Amino acid sequence: MTNQRQNDDLPRPRGAASAAQKLERLGALTSAYIDNSKAENTKKSYRSDWGDFAAWCEKYRRPSMPAAPDTVAYYLADRSQDLKTSTLRRRLSTIAEAHRAAGFESPTKHAQVRYVWAGIRREKGVAQSHMKPTLTKHIREMVEHLPDSLLGVRDRALLLLGYAGAMRRSELVGLDVTDLAIAEEGLVVIIRKSKTDQVGVGRKIGIPFGEHAETCPVRAVQAWIEEADIDEGPLFRSVNKHGDVSDRRLTDQVVADVVKRSLIAAGKSARKYAAHSLRAGLITQAAMAGVSERAIQDQSGHKSLAVMRRYIRDGSLFRENAAAKVGL
Numbered sequence: 001m002t003n004q005r006q007n008d009d010l011p012r013p014r015g016a017a018s019a020a021q022k023l024e025r026l027g028a029l030t031s032a033y034i035d036n037s038k039a040e041n042t043k044k045s046y047r048s049d050w051g052d053f054a055a056w057c058e059k060y061r062r063p064s065m066p067a068a069p070d071t072v073a074y075y076l077a078d079r080s081q082d083l084k085t086s087t088l089r090r091r092l093s094t095i096a097e098a099h100r101a102a103g104f105e106s107p108t109k110h111a112q113v114r115y116v117w118a119g120i121r122r123e124k125g126v127a128q129s130h131m132k133p134t135l136t137k138h139i140r141e142m143v144e145h146l147p148d149s150l151l152g153v154r155d156r157a158l159l160l161l162g163y164a165g166a167m168r169r170s171e172l173v174g175l176d177v178t179d180l181a182i183a184e185e186g187l188v189v190i191i192r193k194s195k196t197d198q199v200g201v202g203r204k205i206g207i208p209f210g211e212h213a214e215t216c217p218v219r220a221v222q223a224w225i226e227e228a229d230i231d232e233g234p235l236f237r238s239v240n241k242h243g244d245v246s247d248r249r250l251t252d253q254v255v256a257d258v259v260k261r262s263l264i265a266a267g268k269s270a271r272k273y274a275a276h277s278l279r280a281g282l283i284t285q286a287a288m289a290g291v292s293e294r295a296i297q298d299q300s301g302h303k304s305l306a307v308m309r310r311y312i313r314d315g316s317l318f319r320e321n322a323a324a325k326v327g328l
Contacts, residue, residue, distance in 0.1 A: 046094050057075075065098065085124050132280075133277055133280035142266050153228075154224050154228065157224035160220045162275075165205055165217075167278070169276070174249075185206065259277055282300070
């Protein structure tokens with residue numbers, strides 16, 4: 001025993017100490033990579049979803065980690081009274097993900113949970129509620145009623161570029177000035193990272209000159225860059241009431257605010273419209289104009305044709321309608 005105590009008191013070899021330090025650094029690096037494996041918006045949703053489940057479990061004095069299958073089943077049944085099916089589906093995914101990350105088997109696989117979930121879907125339905133698309137006629141009215149100020153110049157560029165590029169709001173606010181290059185046909189835009197490209201492979205899209213000066217996305221973006229006097233850094237930034245341009249990038253929530261504010265200014269209802277309305281609008285309008293699926297997908301960057309076809313179907317409801325051909 002004495003010899004063992006003496007050995008423990010001896011200094012550790014330099015190699016062992018450096019190996020331990022390296023392992024600690026690798027542990028921190030591993031944690032950082034795991035944290036970076038999800039988009040920030042996804043992590044925010046996970047935190048919100050798990051917070052709701054954990055609070056429910058605490059209220060009913062049930063452990064949330066690991067959670068018993070009947071706990072998850074009761075939670076679903078309770079929250080189905082207030083939440084949409086799409087939200088409940090995300091909550092289930094979050095619970096499963098949290099358990100796997102903690103090294104536990106997911107309770108969502110249990111038959112009791114699956115049966116309850118099937119019953120909820122059968123009763124409430126699974127059709128998702130989508131934002132309404134802003135079509136070209138809406139865009140024209142929205143930009144027509146923008147204020148005659150630097151803020152109006154920015155919002156015109158934001159709306160027209162977001163619409164013509166069928167961009168997600170995160171892609172739009174994530175643009176830097178150096179991601180844009182003028183070409184003979186229009187603007188070449190590099191989208192460096194997106195929801196379906198988290199590793200940053202990137203892709204290019206073309207933004208052609210518009211037929212009308214007041215709705216031309218290329219001219220609108222050029223006007224914003226010139227009047228805001230920016231040549232690097234974030235493309236879209238906040239503008240205060242004095243007309244001062246910030247160095248900071250806009251948040252994606254601002255895109256939704258601009259869409260709603262512009263619709264209201266044009267005398268329209270902003271209900272069921274949001275930032276996604278720009279992206280959905282271009283896809284729907286292009287489908288109505290008979291643009292091919294391939295060309296629409298190239299612009300929108302959709303990885304899944306099935307998802308994109310939801311908008312194409314909406315835009316094609318009356319373009320090739322069987323009932324219109326039977327002589328009614």
